[in-house]
Amino acid sequence: MTPPGLQTAKAPTEAPMVQLIDQVGDRRRDPALDPWVADIDDAALAALYRDLVVIRRIDAEGIALQRQGELGLWPPLAGQEAAQVGSARALGADDFAFPSYREHGVAWCRGVAPEGLLLAWRGTAPSGWDPYAHRLAVPQIIIGAQALHATGYAMGLAWEGAESAAVAYFGDGATSEGDVNEALVFAASFRAPVVFFCQNNHWAISEPVGLQSAQPIAARADGFGIPGVRVDGNDVLAVLAVTRQALHRARTGGGATLIEAVTYRMGPHTTADDPTRYRSDEELAAWRERDPIARVRARLEASGVDLAAVDADATAAADRAAAELRAAATGLADPAPMSVFDHVYAEPNSHLERQRERYARYLGMFDGGAGTGPQEVAR
Secondary structure (H helix, E strand, O other): OOOOOEEHHHHHOOOOOOOOOOOOOOOOOOOOOOOOOOOOHHHHHHHHHHHHHHHHHHHHHHHHHHOOOOOOOOOOOOHHHHHOOOHHOOOOOEEEEEOOOHHHHHHHOOOOOOHHHHHHHHHOOOOOOHHHHOOEOOOOOOOOOOHHHHHHHHHHHHHHHOOEEEEEEEEEEHHHHHHHHHHHHHHHHHHOEEEEEEEEEEEOEEHHHHOOOEEEEEEHHHHHOOOEEEHHHHHOOHHHHHHHHHHHHHOOOOOOOEEEEEEOOOOOOOOOOOOHHEEEEEEEEEEEEOOOHHHHHHHHHHOOOOHHHHHHHHHHHHHHHHHHHHHHHHOOOOOHHHHHHOOOHHHHHHHHHHHHHHHHHHHOOOOOOOOOHHHHHHH
């Protein structure tokens, strides 16, 4: 039973959803989706497994760094690795992804170095990477705003006749935001080449998904006149297949798709959250049985691959990434105080200059107010 005061994520979790690898590692055939992953042999699946292991290790290291005072905050993603890896590995080089603040796995798959994953969370830079170099927008803190950004970008792609697409990542809680619904309206109206990728991790901070959605989130697509797909978000192969299919549809003039990847947030919403206050141990234990990494490992074992070698390769890659993340966190220099105004706007303007001047005067009130002299103020 659920202890008093705790909620359960009552939602249509068991409603039909696409699945190619079940939770014990058995391969399920799907005539419609199998062609989209026909190239995924044992070696390719092992590479996806390595991604999953690396990302979980990065996440654990990020949490540890925050607990040790090296980061101001960290939004964990444990449990959602397959949703992020499967979708990110489906992206083409020219596709552009628009993430929320939790898509460390997507950033990793788009080639962002471990250092880039933590710059913003350490407070040393507004973002950790060049969006155009990685075809990945900066993490969006405003819930759901990135759906509008992705849709606008996709509309531009359509007007230019480009053969690429945009992907907007958001959680189940964001589907109640006006920005996401407005983006869906525009995308449907203008047949924008965009994929809306919702990671339904069952908890919008402390509120269960069932509180805001009485039916599967993918079913909402009908109201906007676009296809909706519900996929097992803990099945990396199925996520890869449906995302490839949706991206192909977008690139070939078919318009938008809403994907609901059914997964679970195993940890807190952020390191400032205590999930034991609102969810039960029984619910968490049930979802641990659906672990996305364990099921891929079981599939590889059933395929007869050298599992020891696969594990060793994945562990070594995870160790390297975690070591790079820690070294970056402890080796970053604090930025000059006035650099907070750099890169805010493309061109100087009087509003920003007034703020710069006032902040410089404020810093000058303290002893050792380095970097606030006339040259710094005028910069």
